Amino acid sequence: MPSTLFEKLWDAHVVRDPEDQPTLLYIDLHLVHEVTSPQAFEGLRVGGRGVRRPDLTVATADHNVPTTDRSLPIADPIGAKQIDTLRRNCLDFGIQLFDIHSAEQGIVHVIGPELGLTQPGRTIVCGDSHTSTHGAFGTLAFGIGTSEVEHVLATQCLPQNKPRTMLIDVRGALPEGVSAKDLALSIIGQIGTDGATGHVIEYAGEAVRGLSMEGRMTLCNMSIEAGARAGMIAPDETTFAYLQGRRFVPQGAEWTKAVANWKTFCTDDGAAFDRTIGLNASMLEPHVTWGTSPGMVVPVTGWVPDPAAADSEADRRASERALEYMALTPRTRIQDIQIDRVFIGSCTNARIEDLRAAARIVKGYRTSNGVSAMVVPGSQAVKRAAETEGLDQIFRESGFEWREAGCSMCLGMNADTLQPGERCASTSNRNFEGRQGRGGRTHLVSPMMAAAAAITGHFTDVRDWKFK
Amino acid sequence: MTPFRTHTGIVAPLDRANVDTDQIIPKQFLKRIERTGFGEFLFYDWRFLPGGQRDSSFVLNEARFCEASILVAGKNFGCGSSREHAPWALADFGFRAIIAPSFADIFANNSMKNGLLPVTLGEKEVAALIENARSIANYELTVDLERCTVTDVRDFSESFAIDDFQRHCLLEGLDDIGLTQLYEADIAAFEQRRLDLSGDSSRVLHTA
16 A cells, blocks of 8 residues: 555554554654753653663753853853753763764754754654754654653653644745745645644645755744644655765765665655645745734735734734734735844754855845844854855854854743844744743744845845845 | 543633743743743743733733633644643643643643643633633633543533543553553564664664
């Protein structure tokens, strides 16, 4: 019987599958960070348990780290203690840690792929909802809570009920100036933030095949914003070209063997999905969120919607509340919305290709008066690569701050936050109330769109950009 | 794990859809390394004004809901971040059950690991409960996990669906890590099969 990519991944990791219990699924790679792991390690100690496979566990500090000068001590004592706790836990349990001074440090979903830890056919978990990012390589990758982090540390397995499957088939090619981020936002706008709850999404079709690995990661990353358990894309030559030569990827004869195995992870012709959604990418426009949920999104040529036109009473009230928080009035042109801050960063959009796209926009321009803009590379490796290409110079000359790697203002756990009332064009993934700082107003956009807004001071259609 | 069998308590209505985990427990409180003490930070930005005073217009600050232990809310409750701090905060604040038309997957999972029961009822039923909680003084519900029912002393009675195994674990307060460890031999056999198939490359931190 023909199978989907998801079913192949699932079947390859079944440890036991009893009638009356969830399937026990084997986990190939467990990524750990400082915020959701301390209580899990504490649980192990209290329960007298160890880490079953430290060799399948990799840690980094990303959520809570300062993005300013790392030679200085961390100013926040509670944040510093959390990072110290991760160090002690990794030392005690023999886990590889890419610490804040390490050349490999970075956002966990950026370093996994760039180190070659993320390989097709693997199951990957992390105590972070954006673990769906790794699905771009044909993995089954999903976010878990701290109790499950403890479960995986102790057993290298997770009891799981099989999710349903959803195919999102994107025909056509993305037009110039329209990116994977716009595709992701458009999908969430159409199916809603709970549109894929209980499902694993497979993205397929010409537009998806045409994406780079960076673009595929952006798309899979945002799956959770549609409520999906995971997102995935079958591996192909683009995937293999990205992986070849990376640190933890096999080489020589082992590489050939690995690629042959990886090629089997694809959806067979005629395999059935529980739901199928078809989209056409060729008419897609750059998107901008206007509200406090990623599904509250319109094309850059559009207007802030009128809550009176909402489909339901609940949606109307949610829209009204969002507009009040965002200090926007219905029918305002998106391109008339002025911004105060720009954040280019996060596990969604802080890879080298994202920085290249943003730098191409800002090159030769200065940030608009009164706009404060920052670039936070996704990892130290991305930062080095960008510096080698001179992208840091382009950003600095335009008036951007150039920071150290971390999650930064995507969630504002460190000092990088919006002040109350500030409006931000952000390449991150969530525009919830207070997400980037209490009272802060977040508009989610692509790196190109964020860069253009930094220059003009308001949302601007990058398809009309005059490159210098 | 804290078992959940049946619970009767006062109902607080939170008539909002898509309540995300950033609202349930804002990020500045995620730096703690303990599992306890998150209750005081629950819905922090909604409960407290920027100056730190209580916002009397927020439902959980109303005196009549002070003792509430059942929260009724809109669809897609708990969306967003995977932070288990969200159910920790809800449970620490005193909630034992959340009733909503739908829940985000990770949140529902995290809740059940902490003896906090997510109960899915239809939109209409949830709207009725929200109305009852608002209009009837000290409105109480009984959530019975053995019978899978939600009832009041008047005429509200609805049954809900829940995964059999998760129900069993909650009723018994089982340690699911201990359960998985019972199958150590199966796990070891799986690992051996993988090793036989792919040799040393099954190790993640392996450089050629």
